[in-house]
Amino acid sequence: MSFFGQLAQQTINGLALGSIYALIALGYTMVYGIVKLINFAHGDILMIGAFVGYFVLMSMGMSWYALLIAFAVSMVVCAIMGIVIERFAYRPLRDAPRINALITAIAVSLILENGARVIPFMGPNPREYPVLKNATFSLGSIEISNIQIIVIVVSVALMIVLNYIVNSTKIGKAMRAVSFDMKASALMGINVNFVISFTFALGSVLAASAGILFSSAYPQVEPYMGIMPGLKAFIAAVFGGIGSIPGAMFGGVILGIAETLTKGFISSQLSDAVVFGILIIVLSVKPTGLMGKNVREKV
Amino acid sequence: MLEVKNLNVFYGNIHALFDVSFKVEDGEIITLIGANGSGKTTTLHSISGIVPLKSGNVVYDDADITGIEPHKIVLGGLVQVPEGRRIFANLTVQENLEMGAYTRTDASEIKRDYDVVFTNFPRLKERRKQQGGTLSGGEQQMLAIGRALMSRPKLLLLDEPSMGLAPVLVDEIFEIIQQINKNGVTILLVEQNAYKALSIADRAYILETGRITMTGNAADLKNNESVKKAYLGG
Numbered sequence: 001m002s003f004f005g006q007l008a009q010q011t012i013n014g015l016a017l018g019s020i021y022a023l024i025a026l027g028y029t030m031v032y033g034i035v036k037l038i039n040f041a042h043g044d045i046l047m048i049g050a051f052v053g054y055f056v057l058m059s060m061g062m063s064w065y066a067l068l069i070a071f072a073v074s075m076v077v078c079a080i081m082g083i084v085i086e087r088f089a090y091r092p093l094r095d096a097p098r099i100n101a102l103i104t105a106i107a108v109s110l111i112l113e114n115g116a117r118v119i120p121f122m123g124p125n126p127r128e129y130p131v132l133k134n135a136t137f138s139l140g141s142i143e144i145s146n147i148q149i150i151v152i153v154v155s156v157a158l159m160i161v162l163n164y165i166v167n168s169t170k171i172g173k174a175m176r177a178v179s180f181d182m183k184a185s186a187l188m189g190i191n192v193n194f195v196i197s198f199t200f201a202l203g204s205v206l207a208a209s210a211g212i213l214f215s216s217a218y219p220q221v222e223p224y225m226g227i228m229p230g231l232k233a234f235i236a237a238v239f240g241g242i243g244s245i246p247g248a249m250f251g252g253v254i255l256g257i258a259e260t261l262t263k264g265f266i267s268s269q270l271s272d273a274v275v276f277g278i279l280i281i282v283l284s285v286k287p288t289g290l291m292g293k294n295v296r297e298k299v
Numbered sequence: 300m301l302e303v304k305n306l307n308v309f310y311g312n313i314h315a316l317f318d319v320s321f322k323v324e325d326g327e328i329i330t331l332i333g334a335n336g337s338g339k340t341t342t343l344h345s346i347s348g349i350v351p352l353k354s355g356n357v358v359y360d361d362a363d364i365t366g367i368e369p370h371k372i373v374l375g376g377l378v379q380v381p382e383g384r385r386i387f388a389n390l391t392v393q394e395n396l397e398m399g400a401y402t403r404t405d406a407s408e409i410k411r412d413y414d415v416v417f418t419n420f421p422r423l424k425e426r427r428k429q430q431g432g433t434l435s436g437g438e439q440q441m442l443a444i445g446r447a448l449m450s451r452p453k454l455l456l457l458d459e460p461s462m463g464l465a466p467v468l469v470d471e472i473f474e475i476i477q478q479i480n481k482n483g484v485t486i487l488l489v490e491q492n493a494y495k496a497l498s499i500a501d502r503a504y505i506l507e508t509g510r511i512t513m514t515g516n517a518a519d520l521k522n523n524e525s526v527k528k529a530y531l532g533g
Contacts, residue, residue, distance in 0.1 A: 170397070176389055176390055177398050180387045183385070184381055185387075187369060187379050187381055189378075
């Protein structure tokens with residue numbers, strides 16, 4: 001394959017991987033934007049989402065219809081989990097120093113991972129994920145699989161919906177208001193707790209779909225599967241500027257492409273090192289991330 | 300309309316309000332004046348429910364609203380324009396006003412109220428698509444007041460509306476406050492600019508280090524020797 005053919009191929013692979021990172025990164029960035037918490041359990045929500053999808057697909061058999069149901073059920077289950085986790089783990093610490101909530105987030109993450117290992121119907125062993133029959137389409141020397149197309153189309157559709165919610169609906173405007181000034185929002189009659197629950201639900205819905213997409217592209221489920229994509233998506237969110245929604249989308253895609261290009265042209269083993277290296281360089285030049293806002297100290 | 304009884308508030312170990320009691324009657328403009336750190340903002344915050352009370356009661360419209368969540372207090376028409384305006388800088392002027400109307404669902408009436416706000420504050424109309432953070436101080440104060448009016452308040456709490464504004468703008472803001480009152484909204488005004496506040500108020504309370512030390516008709520207090528000395532520059 002020619003150099004440019006290879007480049008185009010890896011860019012498409014990266015676009016698919018990157019859109020999954022972007023979906024996860026959006027959850028990190030929205031939650032951070034509103035409660036200033038890095039929700040380290042977010043990657044594990046992805047794992048739960050993938051498992052729920054797995055059970056639906058196994059019981060219904062693989063079909064387009066089953067896939068649709070899998071997405072829906074997984075989104076609902078994860079939204080509820082996100083709301084419950086915020087309510088019982090993070091809300092009691094809302095006024096505590098941020099480090100306490102951060103440690104709690106790590107604890108929640110460990111509980112979800114190890115809980116999944118001991119629950120009999122989940123368990124520690126990796127399982128093969130049911131996927132659609134593979135089909136590839138060729139554009140010249142470039143190949144794109146039906147699963148990659150699904151990943152990109154679903155991700156883009158979800159991001160369009162998210163943008164609409166955040167920019168044009170009443171609850172989306174309230175999310176932005178609360179993320180800017182929680183007290184002033186309460187004085188406007190905005191139910192701040194409801195808005196925060198909604199934000200966790202929204203982030204978890206995106207993580208649930210990312211879980212199914214990720215397991216379809218790399219057909220496996222196991223309790224620790226959320227850690228690496230979660231970590232990479234966190235990096236994508238910081239890279240794009242944590243708290244910024246377009247930043248998370250952009251950061252995720254750039255990170256995915258950087259990863260596949262490194263795998264294709266340099267070395268598979270080095271891909272993570274390159275990704276983390278990019279983050280270090282970007283943050284040393286622009287500490288708030290690519291689209292991050294200036295940090296503002298409120299009195 | 301509003302009665303606060305024996306408010307005691309602590310920040311950690313610091314006793315910030317000592318048995319603060321006062322009344323606001325329907326249709327009045329009441330002002331609460333006092334120096335920096337005397338507890339004016341704390342008083343408003345405890346009425347709005349964002350500062351927890353150690354003891355005491357807040358009675359609004361014959362209902363005890365002590366300890367009720369802030370967003371529910373707004374539902375009853377008790378609305379605060381917070382100190383420092385607290386505009387949502389990342390939202391447009393229009394969106395800021397929408398947030399003011401957050402508790403309402405009567406779309407057509409809300410639309411009419413936008414027009415009312417835009418008629419009263421034509422500057423805001425010109426800038427309705429601009430981000431709140433790009434407005435000047437005076438425009439932000441008008442937006443803060445307009446935003447509060449969007450919730451159709453019955454009692455408006457105003458915390459230092461003149462802070463940081465040029466004298467011309469201060470006059471304008473006080474005229475607006477009087478106009479709002481004439482339209483039937485009761486006002487509780489907290490101010491450091493005691494002279495202006497006493498000029499438009501019916502009655503006043505003076506707060507000193509967390510205690511109400513004096514009360515009376517605004518006109519009387521304006522001529523009171525000790526008030527003159529402490530708050531009116533001689």
